[in-house]
Amino acid sequence: MSQNRLFLLDAYALIFRGYYALIKNPRINSKGQDTSAILGFTNSLFDVIKREKPDHLAVAFDKGGSKDRLEIFEEYKANRDETPEAIKIAVPIIQEILKALNIPIIELEGVEADDLIGTLAKQAEKEGYQTYMVTPDKDYAQLVSENIFMYRPARMGNGIEIWGIPEVQKKFDVERPEQVIDYLGMMGDAVDNIPGLPGVGDKTARKFIAQFGSMEALFENTDQLKGKMKEKVEANQELGLLSKKLATIITDCDVTFNAEACKLSEPDSDKVQEIFEELEFRRLKDQFLKIFFGNDNTKTNTNTTNKAAGAGQFSLFGSNEEQEDKTASFSSRKTIENTEHFYQSIAPGMATKLFIQNLLKQEQVCFDTETTGLDSLTAELVGIAFSWEKGKGFYIPFPEDQNEAQILIETLRPFFESEAIIKIGQNLKYDIKVLSKYNITVKGILFDTMLAHYLINPDMRHNMDVLSETYLNYTPVSITELIGKKGKNQLSFRDVPVEKQTEYAVEDADITFQLKEHFTPELNEANILSLFEDIEIPLLRVLGAMEIEGINLDKDFLSSLSTELENDIDTLKQKIYEKAGEEFNIASPKQLGVILFEKLKLVDKPKKTKTGQYSTSEDVLSYLSKDHEIIRNILEYRGLSKLKSTYIDALPNQVNTTTGRVHTDYMQTVAATGRLSSNNPNLQNIPIRTERGRQVRKAFIPRDKDHILLAADYSQIELRIIAALSKEETMISAFKNGEDIHASTAAKVFNVPIEEVSREQRSNAKTVNFGIIYGVSAFGLSNQTDLSRSEAKELIDTYYKTYPKLRNYISEQVDFARENGYVQTVLGRRRYLKDINSANAVVRGAAERNAVNAPIQGSAADIIKIAMINIHKKLTDGNFKTKMLLQVHDELVFDVYKPELESIKSIIQSEMENAYTLEVPLDVELGTGENWLEAH
Incomplete structure (x- = not known):
């Protein structure tokens, strides 16, 4: 007989993980409710049930913090931000879902979930159960034994890690899982505000455990330590033992494992579906029916009653024949609303x-x-x-x-x-x-x-x-x-x-x-009817015409460029292998992480992902690229590989066989700011900051020798908009006088005559100018420039002193958003900001940045849309052979019939610069060429 398995879920760990996984793209339903935390948790729960078909399952919740830990250390978890409102609202709904699923909720006033799970896991082990603790929290590793495992789900249900004794030994360099307590106690935990031993980090904690075995043994053998480390350890013995106690998961809480109560049983199907419909979880509702009842019908609801199902377990747990019989019991169906038609x-x-x-x-x-x-x-x-x-x-x-x-x-x-x-x-x-x-x-x-x-x-x-x-x-x-x-x-x-x-x-x-x-x-x-009728609807026709037209592509050029890139990629590959001292799969984050951070040891404390792997993300590598040639080579390798696969090799396959042209699809309903998106192929993301990226634009050519490509680009439109909306006279004056705005800013910020502004000063001013729109911090500015953190802070402070009205405008936008729940563009397009009053600083900060950025970026999007509508009308009414082909953010691309060139230039310049009247003039740069790169 196989061993019974118990799955214990750490509710809050999974709820927070689900919420922050979707922080950049939260799930908002039609009532304005942020359902990210509920969706994330329920996805994790269903993933466990679907993958594991567990015999027994329960969910543990924190309730009121840890009374025991607070009694011995008042500052325990004092650093934590207040729980986001969306999570506070989510918890009772999640508990309602669990009740409808007949899954027991374990909570005890003054006791944390990890202590409840620790207690139940040890009790269940004595009763012969294998227990799986479902949590991303590494602290649970201390509980792992022959029959207790950590079950670590990846984000949104994409894969899992199971840690048994060997995995814990490897992850923490310990002989026994209980030594993880010593590791955590020595290192401390900033999130839970566990102090740890001063000066002891990850490496030192591992070394001490390897050398001494425990914190107590460390204190007994301080004579083996030297210098300041010896002083620190001896002076902080009490703090170390306190930290170890705080890090220890309690396994004797006042809770008793009840096998019968934890047995997975038949849910209240109607109630679950009712909750999911209220939350607008359509896919999850279908998934629920499929997982629990073997029903894969996305059209219908399944009406079930306990009586219909019988008293036994439901189809999830039976044999195939049993599943068929039980599924039949649940097959009474109806549409949500029976309508006469x-x-x-x-x-x-x-x-x-x-x-x-x-x-x-x-x-x-x-x-x-x-x-x-x-x-x-x-x-x-x-x-x-x-x-x-x-x-x-x-x-x-x-x-x-x-x-x-x-x-x-x-x-x-x-x-x-x-x-x-x-x-x-x-x-x-x-x-x-x-x-x-x-x-x-x-x-x-x-x-x-x-x-x-x-x-x-x-x-x-x-x-x-x-x-x-x-x-x-x-x-x-x-x-x-x-x-x-x-x-x-x-x-x-x-x-x-x-x-x-x-x-x-x-x-x-x-x-x-x-x-x-x-x-x-x-x-x-x-108040958005005019935006709908005068902008979005007319634009629909314009985009349809552009998509039908398509653009000509030089496939032979792309073929030769592909060969060149293949050679460049091979050269880079050899350079990377040479620096690494061995060949490996550069495209594998896991293998790359081991090479960079274990073999080459490029940093002392490498960042890790949720799954415990070394992070080799773009931002991590970019930060290290200044100091390491191998990193620069890897970033270039990635860029060229992506360019080759996404564009150079893919574009020829997207040529329409009938027209012989590439026809992108423009989507009006994707970006919340009002910007257009491009798809199949995405022509808005072709990289233009690198030489090779720019070369891709060379493949886009006129329809024939009688035509030439023309590119018209708004110059610094977002800066012009923020200058106008903030009524910042200094910036307005610079634009009106035709000055180089970045040089002008540098002259004022660095207090030098404009003709003496250095290239570096102008570059830093440019970074701040554009960064202000996106809420750049001193840390962010420092990463983007050669400035130190303090220099970057000083530059931002000086910038705001130079442009005081700009700072006032930013404050006013945030205040308006706090009061109204949204901000709007010059045409009244709204961006709703549900988190603008959040008590969580991270969440609120993101909403505040959007409060400033959305009106600027959205107004730029509105203005170019007006220009497109007006230009299209002029071209149509005038029976011109010239066609508008592409829109890429602030740029429009045209296929111009050569005899019409001068007339077309005049029309485009006029319509784009006069699309909307601001206190700052709109400036448009025109270029022509035998391909898009030349024209741009």
Whole structure:
């Protein structure tokens, strides 16, 4: 008989880990609730259950801190920041989820979770259990024995580490796991405010344990120590023993292991699903059904009762046959909301004719194209759905023969090209591009529900299923139910029976129509209707035209560049091997870490990741690169390898076989600041700071010899915006006089005439100028320049004294955000900052930086969008052959018909510089060339 296994989860350790894992991209639902901590913890819990199928499981919570430790040391954990509000709010909800899952919660007033887990683990061991302590906290290593293990999950459920006795021995250089207590006591812990022995760090603690075995033995043999270390150890014996006691996990708490209570049993399915729906955890709800009941149906809820399941365990734990039987017990299904609806497929001939007559009488209509694929430039129409009344809609299937399809779409041309009928859709840019292949132009007022929601709640997801469940309490049919999941067995929508096509397609149109009715008043209430109607909707058409146009690519040049890079990469590889003294996998962080920090010992205390590996991240290596040639070589190797795989080798494969051009997709609803994103391929992230990175731009060329590329770039637009918004006269004056703003800043900050500003002074001033927008600190400035930390602080202080209104503006922005919960751009685009009043300094600091940065970056994004709309209109109205091709942050790229060059230059310069009036003039630099690099 196999040994029973008990899994004990350290709740707060997993909750904090989940919250901070998502700190840069928090999960916010439609109610504005930060659900990151709940999602992170529940993912970890489900991952354990899915991977391990445990016999017994319980979750331990801290409650009121450690009474025992505080009694002996009042400053225990005194350094810790206050718990973030999002975590405080999360804990009772997590406990509610655990109760619904019938998982026991272990907590005791004045006792910490590690003490509860330590006590239960030792008790369970005596009863013959194998216990797994689920936590990222290394302190638990002291409890490890033959039957007690640490189970360390990676972030968001991506892999695990299990530490038994050998792993602990290796990690801490100890003979026995209990010596970890001595290690922790000697070293101390800044997080828990355990003082440790002064002057003793990781290396010294390991050395002392190897030499003496314990802290007590160290104190008994101080005669073997020398110099100041001997003095420090002898003078701090009491502090050392106190630290050891604070680091010791208590294993005799007033708690008793109850095997029956910890036995994993059937959850209250309805209650769990109700909580997940309230939190808007759709994927987690599906995962719950799949893990616990073997149900993989993303369309439905599973209605279960205890009676239906019987008194035994549920399917998670049975044999395959048992799982099938029990899954059947849980198979009663329903949609979230049973709705009355009338969805009709329109037959060819007279029925279509009568339908179109009725269609043309409507004031507003939602339409949705169904196609053979996701690539709008290659997809063919399978059908179009229409809805203009809640619960009602119609579907016109399209023939596979493209000539017949063209004849049918011609009958719908009067609708699509009607200026009088409002066209509603979800991601209308896709539909517009599909219809353009059939020579159909969508005219009239547009309403895109995806764009509307992006303005209303920019931090949330905007796909239709999420919006439907959130705002209409309705779960639509999933496309995978009809065509299957991705892969070679996935069907085309054309293979789906027409009656199912009708239900699916018209449901989408019906839902989207209802969402439009829901979002319109919200746009008005937030004063963003004009931003929606005058900027985002017109831009949708502009981006569609740019994406259809695409850009020409010199594949032969990229092929030769790939060969050159391969040689450069090989040369760098040999240099790295030579410095390392051996060959290894440079792309492996684990192997690289061992070479740099164990073999070459480049630093005394190398930073480690959550999994215990040496960190070889970009920021860690960049910090070390000044002093070590091997690091510089590694960074260059990484950069060239990424450049080769991501762009040089990948771009030729992304050329459209029909047009012979590259067609990127611009996304309006990704960046919360309002900036556009580029995808398939991402042309906004081509590195331009390195020579090789710039070379990639050389591959983008005009359509033919009669055209030339033109690049138009806003000069220092973000600095101009912050100068104007802050009303900082000194900066405004510098811009108005056409001065070099970085030299001007350097002259004032370093108190020298502008003509005597050195290159280094200008460079430092430039770093501060741009850094201020992103809340640069003295530490950050020091890392980016050759300045010491104190010099960097002095420079920032002087900068603010020189530009006092700038500092006032920053304070005012933060105050406005604190009062209103958001900041906004010059056009009223809002960035909501839920953490602006957080008691946690780290979390609050990030929100404060966003309060300053978002209006600047967002205003720059708004201004270039206005310019794009106006330029596109001029090009269209003037019947120019010139086309706008790319937008890369503050830059626009055009394919200019050579005879039009001078006229086009004038139009672009004028429209970009006059897109929005600020107190500071907008300046645009134009360049032309036979490729993008030359033009830029």
